Amino acid sequence: MENIVERLQEWVTFYGLKILVAIAIFFIGRWVAGAVRGIVKKLLAKKKVDGTIISFIASITYIALITFVIIASMAQLGIQTTSFIAVIGAAGLAIGLALQGSLANFSSGFLLIVFRPFKEGDYIEGGGTSGIVEDIQIFTTTLVTPDNKKVIIPNAKLTGDNIINYSAKGTRRVELVVGVSYSDDLDKVRKVLQGIVENDERVLKDPPSMIAVKELADSSVNFIVRVWVKTENYWDVFFETTETVKKRFDKEGISIPFPQSDVHIHEQKTQ
Numbered sequence: 001m002e003n004i005v006e007r008l009q010e011w012v013t014f015y016g017l018k019i020l021v022a023i024a025i026f027f028i029g030r031w032v033a034g035a036v037r038g039i040v041k042k043l044l045a046k047k048k049v050d051g052t053i054i055s056f057i058a059s060i061t062y063i064a065l066i067t068f069v070i071i072a073s074m075a076q077l078g079i080q081t082t083s084f085i086a087v088i089g090a091a092g093l094a095i096g097l098a099l100q101g102s103l104a105n106f107s108s109g110f111l112l113i114v115f116r117p118f119k120e121g122d123y124i125e126g127g128g129t130s131g132i133v134e135d136i137q138i139f140t141t142t143l144v145t146p147d148n149k150k151v152i153i154p155n156a157k158l159t160g161d162n163i164i165n166y167s168a169k170g171t172r173r174v175e176l177v178v179g180v181s182y183s184d185d186l187d188k189v190r191k192v193l194q195g196i197v198e199n200d201e202r203v204l205k206d207p208p209s210m211i212a213v214k215e216l217a218d219s220s221v222n223f224i225v226r227v228w229v230k231t232e233n234y235w236d237v238f239f240e241t242t243e244t245v246k247k248r249f250d251k252e253g254i255s256i257p258f259p260q261s262d263v264h265i266h267e268q269k270t271q
Contacts, residue, residue, distance in 0.1 A: 022076040029069030037062040047114065057110075108155035109138040122167035127153040130164075171204065172234045174227050178245055179220030181255040186213065189223060192252055196244050197227055202237050204228045220257045 037058045044054045113136065118124045122133050124143070129151050131143035141158055143151045166172070180189050193211050197203055207228050214224040229237045249256055 018076055022073040025076055026069055026073045029072065030066065033062050033065035033069060036065060104156040105139040105154050108159040109136070109140075111159055112136060112141065112155055113138075117163050118165045118168070122165055124166065125164040126161060127157040128161075129153065166234075167231055170231060171228050172231050174225075174229055174234060174238050174241065176225040176238070176241060176245070177214060178223045178225060179217065179256055180223065180249075181257045182221055184221070184254050186221065188252070189254055192248055192254065193223060193225055193245070196241065196248060197225065200227075200237065200241065202229050202233045204230070 040061050041054055041058045044057065112118075118133055120133050120136060124130065124133060127141075129143060129145065131145040131149075131151060133141065134144050134150070135142040138155075140152050140154055143153065145151060178189075178193065180186075190211055197209050197211070203209060204227075209228070210224070210226040212224055214222045216222075225241075227237070227241075246256070248254075
C-alpha cells in the first residue's frame with residue numbers, strides 16, 4: 001500500500017506539473033491569439049481594407065494560432081502530435097486542391113482590395129473587356145460596358161493580365177491626326193488648328209498643347225494635335241474637336257485628301 005501511495009504521489013508530482021504547464025500554455029496562448037487577431041484587424045482597418053476581408057483574415061489568423069497552441073499543449077502532456085500535424089496537413093492540401101480556382105480568385109480579390117489598382121466608378125480595361133467598375137467582390141469584379149452590358153469577371157483573370165485604369169489620373173491627353181493636301185499652306189493649317197484648340201475652354205493650358213507635322217504620307221501631310229483635358233471631358237473633346245476641324249477646314253478652303261489611285265489603261269491594237 002505504501003508503494004502504491006508513493007508511486008501515486010510521484011505520478012501526481014510529475015504529471016501534475018505537466019498538466020499545469022499545459023493549461024498555462026493553452027490559456028496564455030489563447031490570450032495571445034486574441035491579441036494578435038485584434039492587431040490584425042486594426043492594421044487592415046487602417047489600410048481601409050474591406051470589412052469582409054478583415055473578418056476573414058482575422059478569423060483565419062486566430063484559428064491557426066489556436067491550433068498551434070493546442071498542439072503545443074498536447075505535446076507538453078507527452079502526447080505524440082506528429083500524427084495530428086500530418087492529418088491537418090493532408091486535410092489542408094486536399095481542400096486546397098479542391099478549391100484551387102476559388103482560392104485563386106479569393107487571393108486575387110484580396111490583392112485588388114488591398115492594393116486598389118482601381119475603385120468603384122473607374123473606367124478600366126482588363127480581363128478581355130472594358131467598362132466602369134460597378135462592384136468589387138472577393139471572388140469577382142463587375143463592370144458595366146459603355147453599351148450598358150453587365151460583365152462579371154473572375155478576379156484571377158484580372159490580376160493575371162494588364163489592367164489599364166483610364167480614371168486613375170485627373171487628366172488625359174487627346175490625340176488627333178489630321179491630314180491636309182500637299183497644296184495647302186502649312187502655316188495656315190497650323191494657325192487654324194491652334195485657333196480651334198485655344199477657343200475650347202476644356203483644353204488645359206498646362207501641360208501645353210502641341211501641334212506639329214507628324215509625317216509626309218502618300219496622299220497627305222499629316223498633322224498631330226495633342227491637347228490635355230480633364231478625364232471626364234476626354235470623349236466630348238475628342239469627338240467635338242474632330243467635327244470642328246472638318247467644319248473649319250471647309251470654311252477656310254483647306255482640303256482633307258483621301259487615298260487616290262491613278263489607273264492607266266494601255267490599249268494594244270491588233271492588226
